[in-house]
Amino acid sequence: MTPLALNRRSFLGGMSLSIGMPALQSLMAAETSALPHFPAKAKRVIYLMQSGGPSHVDLFDDKETLRQRQGEELPDSILQGLRQTTMTAGQKSKPCLAAAWNGSRRGESGMWVSDLLPYTAEIVDDLCFVRSVHGEQINHAPAMTQMLTGHNLPGRPSIGAWLTYGLGSIAEDLPSFVVMTSQDKGGSCGQLFFDYYWGSGFLPSKHQGVPFRSAGDPVLYLSNPKGISKSSRRDMLDALAEMNQHAHQRYADPEIETRISQYEMAFQMQASVPELTDFSDEPQSVLDMYGPDVKRKGSYAYNCLIARRLAERGTRFVQLMHAGWDQHGNLPNQLPIQCQDTDQPSAALIKDLKARGMLEDTLVIWGGEFGRTPFVQGDINNPKAHGRDHHPRAFTMWMAGGGIRPGTIFGSSDEFAFHVAEDPVHIRDLQATLMHLCGVDHERFTFRHQGLDFKLTGTEPARVVNEIINV
Template sequence: MIPTLVSRRSALRTAGGGFGYLALAGMLGLQAKNARGSQEAPKVGPLAPKPQQIPAKAKRIIFVFMEGAMSGVDTFEYKAKLQESDGKPGLGGGKFVASKFQFAQHGQTGTWVSELYPNVAKHVDKLCFIRGLHTDTPAHPQAVMQLHTGAANATLVRPSMGAWLLYGLGTENQDLPGYVTVNPSPNFGGAVNYGSAFLPAHYQGTRIDDTGFLQNLKAQQVTSLQRKQIDLVQSMNRDLLAKPGAPDSLEGVISSYELAFKMQGKVPDLLDISNEPQHVQDAYGVKPGPAGSFARQCLIARRLSEAGVRFVQIRQGGWDHHNNLHKGLINNSAATDQPTAALLTDLEQRGLLEDTLVLFGSEFGRLPTAQGEDGRDHNITGYSMWLAGAGLKKGFSYGATDEYGIHAVEGRMHTMDLHATLLALMGLDHEMLTYNYAGRDFRLTDVAGSVVREIFA
């Protein structure tokens, strides 16, 4: 067969629309598959709300991430035996170091909390503590990535927990991103921790800083001119869409431009916490500069959740206390105690806590033995987190570590079990929530994970 010769001009003219589409799709990172044809019913977008797979009360998650591994035996894990054993030889080497902070029992449940968290302590009767957690690696990058994506191996990039939730449930507000991460760290995996990996890119997290700044949101042209520009691009893409062989995802791309246009008018106001009454800002402890960073994040998280964002993550770093433990704990708890307590109060007063999950914790814990003069090393064999909100038992503790706080000995719960449980609380079956890639079905929990129903209300 004689090959057909195509001129350079003809090739460019024929492929020009395709190049334009590729550039457009690349900028937006979308892979929405929609059917075409005037006889077919219009399909909803890929981020439209989807039904839960199993009955559940929770509609959204706020993950309050304490990056760097906060010390449980100095904050929420009172160990009388450790206090009695100060200076004695530790199990496996070193010496035990009692917490320098006073613990007291709070609420009707009599839950022990250290003096570092007096405001959060007022909420213990609505908290659900998970006290028997364990994970696989004592290195921060791998442990942080495993907590966020289920995979500890940096070469095996997986979708983040928020991306899986967005894939499984869609978002409640089609004018906003469904997944927002506030003040994410560039370290310990960086963007992998809020990425979508092999899931379509519209499931990845949208990054903003602790002042609510979102890059490339402000239009460079007046609204009327921008509308004309978008209309021109949209008309060309609709022309391409009408042609035989047009990319299936183009209709979703067209819709995304409309979403981006609408976001310009809504997102800036939503992220502007100066719109909040002064008494609300005061309750969170909002102030300018780095000292008010976490307070601003908590208030932004409430505003985003109230507006229908499915998954919001906020972050307080600086918990890696191999040294300067005493002063470091004082500084970090002072930055996080009031805002966290205010977030819980605000969500409850607005009726949001009944269908919102709040998760508070780190990638792992710290040992009860000394490291240097004033530090504690990593502990992956037994640590705690707490949850609050929808579908949970209130004032409840599940699992426990030993009398020193080293190993989880009751209700052991791996990171994969935590993921399976969170998905179930959100109405998703972790074994059914799969995505086929490279010839196999992937899931957040890979081939592991068990739902811990003992914490369900």
């Protein structure tokens, strides 16, 4: 080897050490910081993300004004010249479109719920409905990115990554952050799921969500190749860990530690995941509660039951992504399909957690990246060709358990379900509240990256919505 090569090697090695050691020291300091900041009400989170934008007007926020003015133009005083998507910006007529389905006020809370959601209607007194959620993004990807990472541009850590980084793992043989995706069997339009929706951003990569697949092994390469026994795999991983430890001592790269821990987690999962996905120990009554699709791998019902099983085994953050709520056309046919797929399993998850005494310290969140417009997209006289466009200015989400005050309705939209009328809750406020329930002060929990102290809720004002939290 030439002196030049030796010098280059020494130089690059020194560069790796000089860059890696501060990062490792920062990582170790953050991981040993005093989190949680205060006693947590929620030990774990299950986020039921309804991708595409469920129609708050049709499902939760019925307006008599829209019924009275059905087919009339939405007043300019309501539209206010606000930016619309390209799908309706050029649409000259924007007639009011009331909910196409009946509903009624349910439970002691008196929450109006559409007849499309009969199972959700049964549990309204366990839920908190926030009818004044709002954001700025009018297209799916940036709205979803903001909802799940705190910023509309990719590259920031997701909520699950922030929490698992700050609070650590509970389970030793399962990931602390798991993601599952599904789409309704009716073939409704589904948005793409990008991996940065559950990414770790600039946090150590071991905190990114682990996707569970709907076919084959739940996790890629979980099974040993033919001819490889468990003992030989153990020997190989031990030898590999020793080599990686030597590399870490030399270069102090925190990603080497991530690689070691992830290899070990994969080995543990070879035993824990098959047991996790084996429903033979579930009573038939529980399977029936989740509905007829519960045994169909990759269905929303299947994923909801897996979410409960993950939660009771110590997974801290479970993120379910269900596509198909993007009804720009054929709303009367497609919206019922989505509700049939998700209503019973969502309600069953709440009932199941409650029956096991887990709802008290498990925070469940249901909602999309935005709602839908109270005016029609397309021809109002042609039900098979009309729908609703994206609407981030006022929409509804619900939460349950984990310190949330049950049977609560918070906030409201105006008479057209277009703007927030009272008690606005920005997406950042939701994120701050989620962190607070998990014992984390969103203002104090930061990570230094490229000379800046980043936090989930960003630099704009955000508040904890104390009004929906049990004292």
